[in-house]
Amino acid sequence: MFVDSESGQEIPALTENLGDTSRQTQIHAGGRTLSTVEHLLSSLAALGVDDARIEVSGPELPIADGSAAPFLALIQAAGIGEHPGAIALEPLALREPLLLMGASGSSVLALPAPHFQATVALSYPNHPYLGSQIATFDAVSDDYATQIAPARTYGFLSEIEQLHARGLGLGASYDNALVLGEEAYVTPPRFENELARHKLLDLIGDLALAGRPLQMHVIAVKPGHQLNTSLATLLRKM
Template sequence: MQHQTTIGKTVTYTGIGLHSGQDVTIRLNPAPIDTGIVFARVDLPGAPQVAAKASNVTSTMRATTLESGNAKVFTVEHLLAAFSAMMVDNCIIEIDSVEPPVADGSSMPFVELIQQAGIIKQDAIRKILAVSAEQTIRHEDKFITILPYNGLRITFTSINSHPLLGVQFGDYEITPETFIKEIAPARTIGFMHEVEALKAQGLALGGSLENAVVYDAENVLTPLRFSDELVRHKILDVIGDLALAGCVRGHIIAVKSGHTLNTALANKILANIIETV
């Protein structure tokens, strides 16, 4: 049996939102058992809250958005991936803007924030969600599936037409140690030809060479951390999006999946799970 956990003390991080371009501070706070991961919009009257649950997803355009009443936050997946992979169950995140900091475009700054706070065991059993049969979401040439598996394994194939990207394949057993070494440092990817269109939609207003891996038509403009950084970041996104279902166990296999399919699978898992401890 595994016990629920929370962080050991309050810690803060200040930065800029990737899409909003707004300055933002997040404060991670210890939380009681069965709280889950909850965002509190302290910049709004009454500090309304929204829980990191698949049922609260309202948009998946370029990022995962959560809403409940007046509380709205988006681009939550990098932060949620850190909580999930580091096995932190309960935390209240006070946030004074609509979007967490992008930091360097990866989950690593959030891992380090959690490590700074420490992780403490709580007097309650962790609820582990294990599928009893294959569950799949498909759309055209993209899919994501989960198979019964004793652990969390993610196998992802990314296919991109850029000459420096092409087909990238990643297959990882997700543990805190593997996440820190192989997945958490992988940054979000951007393309110069998309920048103007994104900004016209009010997106990527805070994006830069300091918080994304950027490609032009022929070159990468940012030094890579991994030769296959794209597929590693795709796996990071899967971890963050599936955290919206809870503590999931299974073998996830995906081809060209993104936030829309990931979060749809999270909802499907919740509708077709067995709960174990």
């Protein structure tokens, strides 16, 4: 639950409050809009936090270093506890596969599984140094803090320059994004497959809008916020 620090307006992080999902995930309620919530939600979901009150000011969450690691560290430093008498949310499990198709060959497939797993596959055939990237995460055997959380948002240098010229994306810099040139990385990657890992980070955060822990294997090909949240919306209705 996000809460505006000035007005007290509550903005539940659920799919029924979705706003724009073109380049980030936005939620709104009562005339209050909050953008770029996916990195914080990803951290909360990975830590198993399903009830939190987050006070915010301004229209967007801080970009920090472009990853979920700063949020994860703050949550861990604050500590996680249980409310007296709290009832654990029932995990959302599937009985049969669920497939969604998006634009430009993108897709997301959710399969029955004993616990949450995710796989992301990307392909950049016109960029020789990027090629194809795959990232996986298993909630039981993998460490989100070291394998997923540090992966940064990314963008091509030409796109960033165009956004800046239009007065957009002014918070983006070499310090908080993995910048991609036409022939090589402009900033050094933290992982060989950092793009796919960040897309997986976003996927976890977007699916948190379903409002329940997930017990399934999600396989996403060239995913984006719009496709991710479409799956979360379907899951929310189950």
